[in-house]
Amino acid sequence: MANLSPFDIQARPNRLLMQAFSCLIFIVCIGFYMQTSISRHRENPEDRIVPSGHQLLAGIRSAVLEPAEEDDYIPADNASTWERVHHSMIWKDTVSSGRRFFISLFLLIPAVILALHIGLFPWFGAGFLRFVLFFDKIVALSLLPILFIVFGIDEWSKIALVVIGVAPTMILDVTQMVKAVPQEQIVKAFTLDANNFDVAYRVVFRQILPQVINSLRLNLKPMMLFLFAGEMIAASDGLAYRIAIMRRHMGMDIILPYVLWVAFLLFLIDFSLRVINRRLHPWFQA
Amino acid sequence: MVSGLSTLEMTPPLNAARETKSLDTMTTAPVRTATAIHIDDVSVSFPTGRKGCRTVLENISLDIEEGEFVVLLGETGCGKSTLLRLILGQDRPTSGRISVAGSLVQRVDARSSYVPQKYSLFPDRTVLENLAMGPETSKYHILGRLLPSFRAFRRQVREEALRQLSHMGLQASDAAKYPHQLSGGMQQRVAIAQALMMKSRVLLMDEAFSALDPATRSNLQRLLRTVWGETKPTVVFVTHNTAEALILGTRVIVLARQSREDHCGSRVALDMKLPASGMSLRNNGQQFLDLVEHVERFSRGDHHAPSADLDAANGPYESPNAFPSNGETL
Ligand SMILES: Nc1ncnc2c1ncn2[C@@H]1O[C@H](COP(=O)(O)OP(=O)(O)OP(=O)(O)O)[C@@H](O)[C@H]1O
Ligand SMILES: [Mg+2]
Numbered sequence: 001m002a003n004l005s006p007f008d009i010q011a012r013p014n015r016l017l018m019q020a021f022s023c024l025i026f027i028v029c030i031g032f033y034m035q036t037s038i039s040r041h042r043e044n045p046e047d048r049i050v051p052s053g054h055q056l057l058a059g060i061r062s063a064v065l066e067p068a069e070e071d072d073y074i075p076a077d078n079a080s081t082w083e084r085v086h087h088s089m090i091w092k093d094t095v096s097s098g099r100r101f102f103i104s105l106f107l108l109i110p111a112v113i114l115a116l117h118i119g120l121f122p123w124f125g126a127g128f129l130r131f132v133l134f135f136d137k138i139v140a141l142s143l144l145p146i147l148f149i150v151f152g153i154d155e156w157s158k159i160a161l162v163v164i165g166v167a168p169t170m171i172l173d174v175t176q177m178v179k180a181v182p183q184e185q186i187v188k189a190f191t192l193d194a195n196n197f198d199v200a201y202r203v204v205f206r207q208i209l210p211q212v213i214n215s216l217r218l219n220l221k222p223m224m225l226f227l228f229a230g231e232m233i234a235a236s237d238g239l240a241y242r243i244a245i246m247r248r249h250m251g252m253d254i255i256l257p258y259v260l261w262v263a264f265l266l267f268l269i270d271f272s273l274r275v276i277n278r279r280l281h282p283w284f285q286a
Numbered sequence: 287m288v289s290g291l292s293t294l295e296m297t298p299p300l301n302a303a304r305e306t307k308s309l310d311t312m313t314t315a316p317v318r319t320a321t322a323i324h325i326d327d328v329s330v331s332f333p334t335g336r337k338g339c340r341t342v343l344e345n346i347s348l349d350i351e352e353g354e355f356v357v358l359l360g361e362t363g364c365g366k367s368t369l370l371r372l373i374l375g376q377d378r379p380t381s382g383r384i385s386v387a388g389s390l391v392q393r394v395d396a397r398s399s400y401v402p403q404k405y406s407l408f409p410d411r412t413v414l415e416n417l418a419m420g421p422e423t424s425k426y427h428i429l430g431r432l433l434p435s436f437r438a439f440r441r442q443v444r445e446e447a448l449r450q451l452s453h454m455g456l457q458a459s460d461a462a463k464y465p466h467q468l469s470g471g472m473q474q475r476v477a478i479a480q481a482l483m484m485k486s487r488v489l490l491m492d493e494a495f496s497a498l499d500p501a502t503r504s505n506l507q508r509l510l511r512t513v514w515g516e517t518k519p520t521v522v523f524v525t526h527n528t529a530e531a532l533i534l535g536t537r538v539i540v541l542a543r544q545s546r547e548d549h550c551g552s553r554v555a556l557d558m559k560l561p562a563s564g565m566s567l568r569n570n571g572q573q574f575l576d577l578v579e580h581v582e583r584f585s586r587g588d589h590h591a592p593s594a595d596l597d598a599a600n601g602p603y604e605s606p607n608a609f610p611s612n613g614e615t616l
Contacts, residue, residue, distance in 0.1 A: 182405040187376050189408075192484060193396035193424030201428060206410045283410050283464040 059253025119178025140165035158230035328382030344551030357535035399481035
């Protein structure tokens with residue numbers, strides 16, 4: 001019999017047991033939720049704070065199949081499920097949040113390139129590094145009013161918030177990676193008659209790219225955080241906007257599925273970045 | 287490059303250097319090929335703390351001829367790597383100047399090839415890509431790779447790379463491996479091959495074999511000697527290991543400091559030619575061992591007082607001057 005003591009570092013529990021054990025907390029949480037929900041519904045059948053399974057299902061159904069309140073789209077009676085999903089509330093919110101997210105992601109590419117130059121070219125380092133260090137300390141959210149004034153309260157202020165929030169950290173991180181590339185590699189490349197851009201893009205950038213992607217994976221969460229902050233404060237659609245609206249009339253049956261949906265989306269992006277990283281860079285370990 | 291012109295006042299070299307100097311001029315008197323590396327009264331010092339300054343190299347002047355295999359020896363911290371970085375162009379001398387292949391060294395370029403001890407290969411490229419990297423980039427820079435003629439050229443380079451690979455004793459099946467999949471010895475083989483692909487006339491190696499086990503090391507030493515014999519590039523090889531120096535080199539240069547003080551940098555303590563055919567313990571026996579001891583005494587810096595008792599035990603003491611005279615066969 002395997003050692004079952006939880007405080008034994010050298011314990012070797014078998015695989016099945018480990019798998020089962022890793023599900024335990026999930027099950028406990030779900031059980032606790034159901035318990036709370038059932039007891040609250042016994043007192044008040046209309047309770048909306050901790051919706052029951054039925055209420056949740058109804059909420060999911062309306063989010064996935066029915067248009068948002070503010071939309072005046074009315075599905076035809078014979079509309080297919082696909083068409084309903086396509087015009088549904090969650091679809092609309094996901095698309096508008098996703099668009100902001102991916103535009104910001106795209107705008108981080110120049111930031112990474114700039115970081116590469118800062119780390120590698122002394123003049124770029126002299127010109128930008130101090131400023132980025134300073135700018136990194138500014139709390140991005142405190143800039144929000146300025147952003148609203150500069151970009152207006154529509155799309156671009158939110159995208160700017162995400163980029164301004166994440167880019168300085170990312171730049172500093174990538175600069176560190178560039179500096180960590182052994183000097184030997186750069187010298188070697190020059191002795192192989194590489195020019196400056198060969199060294200920057202075909203030696204250093206190629207080497208740090210997997211690390212950059214990993215850094216991006218860590219930064220997904222802050223990005224989402226800034227996006228949600230922006231959306232909750234000023235937006236007319238988007239996942240966070242919906243969550244903020246629903247809070248006003250205690251629409252937990254919508255909020256909970258939304259929260260899980262966002263988590264799932266983030267997980268998916270993270271996972272695909274990881275897979276891409278492994279496929280693209282078989283030489284990269286750890 | 288500012289103070290580089292005040293080179294006329296040559297400080298007298300250490301005793302040993304003077305000792306061999308006459309022989310040196312004697313052997314170089316016949317018509318020889320051009321100077322590959324010219325080091326002219328070079329000093330290097332690094333600032334330490336507020337006002338202090340630590341001199342690492344002091345008034346080094348050396349002429350290394352085309353086709354010489356120079357081994358730089360010396361104790362740890364005596365500035366061997368610093369000197370190599372100067373020749374490479376990675377560092378600038380505080381004073382004095384260095385020229386390689388006839389022109390002044392200002393920055394790292396393709397005049398010299400380089401094999402460092404670590405990080406010698408690009409980890410993100412397979413062995414074949416590593417080998418092909420040099421010729422490819424030197425002909426087609428980053429945007430040139432988009433040209434249609436690049437593909438044909440690349441095919442050609444890869445064929446040559448495969449030839450070079452088998453020449454260095456690696457299998458064709460290794461070509462698709464990444465550096466982390468190779469053993470240390472194989473990595474250094476590939477690194478030498480990569481440097482040779484550039485066909486540059488100067489090859490600089492900084493403790494290239496130090497991280498290897500003795501068997502692999504002697505394999506690679508033999509390989510390097512063979513490769514050097516084929517095209518006779520100028521090699522500057524930095525090592526800690528005196529035996530390695532004697533096996534590989536045609537000329538041994540020992541750097542040593544005269545005292546521990548900061549203002550006192552390393553100078554050339556010994557500059558000695560070796561037979562071009564190379565030495566080995568097997569062929570030269572006791573002579574080899576004596577020479578090892580002789581060289582090590584110089585690198586420790588206590589060459590003023592030869593330990594008589596040890597020498598007596600080792601039989602008749604071979605003066606190093608015997609070797610430079612052999613070196614005339616060069
Ligand atoms: N950038 C630097 N700043 C200050 N001091 C330096 C710097 N680079 C080297 N030194 C000093 O120069 C001296 C020589 O260093 P170097 O690396 O050339 O020695 P080495 O002979 O190659 O030693 P080893 O055999 O251990 O490699 C050392 O004492 C080191 O402290
Ligand atoms: Mg060194």
